[in-house]
Amino acid sequence: MKRFCYSALLIAVTGGGAFFIGRQGLPKTGGGPDFLGMPAPVSLGKTLRVSDPVRQQAEFGRFLMGLSPEGAASEAHEVWSAPGEQQEISERKRLFCYAWGKVAGAAAVEFARKEPGVGKVAAISGALAGWASQDPQAARQWISSRLEPGERLLHTWALIDGWARHDPRAATEYVLSFPNTPGVDRFIRSIAGEMVRVGGPAAADWAMALPPGSLRQTGVEEVTGGWARTAPSPASDWAFALQDSALATRAVDRAITEWARADGIAAGGFLERQPASVIRDAAVSAYLAVLATEDLQAVSHWAKTIRNSSLREQSLRRIADEWMARNPEATLAWLPSSGLDAEAQKEIATTGEPR
Numbered sequence: 001m002k003r004f005c006y007s008a009l010l011i012a013v014t015g016g017g018a019f020f021i022g023r024q025g026l027p028k029t030g031g032g033p034d035f036l037g038m039p040a041p042v043s044l045g046k047t048l049r050v051s052d053p054v055r056q057q058a059e060f061g062r063f064l065m066g067l068s069p070e071g072a073a074s075e076a077h078e079v080w081s082a083p084g085e086q087q088e089i090s091e092r093k094r095l096f097c098y099a100w101g102k103v104a105g106a107a108a109v110e111f112a113r114k115e116p117g118v119g120k121v122a123a124i125s126g127a128l129a130g131w132a133s134q135d136p137q138a139a140r141q142w143i144s145s146r147l148e149p150g151e152r153l154l155h156t157w158a159l160i161d162g163w164a165r166h167d168p169r170a171a172t173e174y175v176l177s178f179p180n181t182p183g184v185d186r187f188i189r190s191i192a193g194e195m196v197r198v199g200g201p202a203a204a205d206w207a208m209a210l211p212p213g214s215l216r217q218t219g220v221e222e223v224t225g226g227w228a229r230t231a232p233s234p235a236s237d238w239a240f241a242l243q244d245s246a247l248a249t250r251a252v253d254r255a256i257t258e259w260a261r262a263d264g265i266a267a268g269g270f271l272e273r274q275p276a277s278v279i280r281d282a283a284v285s286a287y288l289a290v291l292a293t294e295d296l297q298a299v300s301h302w303a304k305t306i307r308n309s310s311l312r313e314q315s316l317r318r319i320a321d322e323w324m325a326r327n328p329e330a331t332l333a334w335l336p337s338s339g340l341d342a343e344a345q346k347e348i349a350t351t352g353e354p355r
Helices: 005-011 053-065 068-081 088-105 105-114 120-134 135-147 149-166 169-174 184-198 200-208 214-230 232-241 245-262 263-271 276-289 296-304 310-324 328-337 342-351
Strands: none
Touching: 053 088, 053 200, 068 088, 068 120, 068 232, 088 120, 105 120, 105 135, 105 169, 105 184, 120 149, 120 232, 120 276, 149 184, 149 296, 169 184, 169 200, 184 200, 200 214, 200 232, 214 232, 214 245, 232 245, 232 263, 232 276, 245 263, 245 276, 263 276, 276 296, 276 310, 296 310, 296 328, 310 342, 328 342
């Protein structure tokens, strides 16, 4: 995050390690032109033991783009036996099974389900997501016909993940057909991420078209957060303009949090331009939570702009408690100018005294 500078701020305002699995039809394993200037890999086993991580992932990606239904099962055993750290192994299995699921969904899922070891859940999820990206109805039918109800949740998550990459609106229609199923909010989060890839305004329209209640709230929060990572100003403008104050409060929290982490001065300048309101109070509270990680002295200035006294007190107490736990000396020096009343200051200071 760009470092906060209180004086500069006052002047300004008074200013998945994962790689892409491509489409089918690219050079097959062991043949075709050089990839990134490298000779064709000799074998998958050797590729997975290449020490250079960039080269290893590039060669592995080439294998996956040329994976065939006939050769996948034998190549899978190379993937399952290759050494590596736990996270590396899980991601490798997920990507391999995603590529396999795209060309032979049922076989990939069955293999992932029966093989033990690290990354089993990642492998199952990858296989179903890859399958759903090509034929979601077949993957959906497999889940309903082959699994007991208690087993279906994990598999359905993976189904939605893959389906959303292929057709997020169709995946949404499917999710909305069973609104009372546990985990539906999780499904909406997956689809929201893919809708943001389509574009912020389209994702915003999608979120607001969700049924009122928890699903719309989840969609709005996820879309705003994702949109704000790449376009924080329009995402924040949209969040502030929401007519539903409850939705707007949650949305501005996500937007300003993401913006402040990336560029605290720009986020602060945006907030300075907003008129006083309940929504601005919520946004400033979110801003303070990020600001306080680097510039405790600037917190008091911003806290004073929160009109809601209860929210202002709550925000300052949370920050004071967090700072007292890691830097009592700095916290005690800040308390007199914090904006907290004398009783709250005394209570916080007491928690920092030696026992």
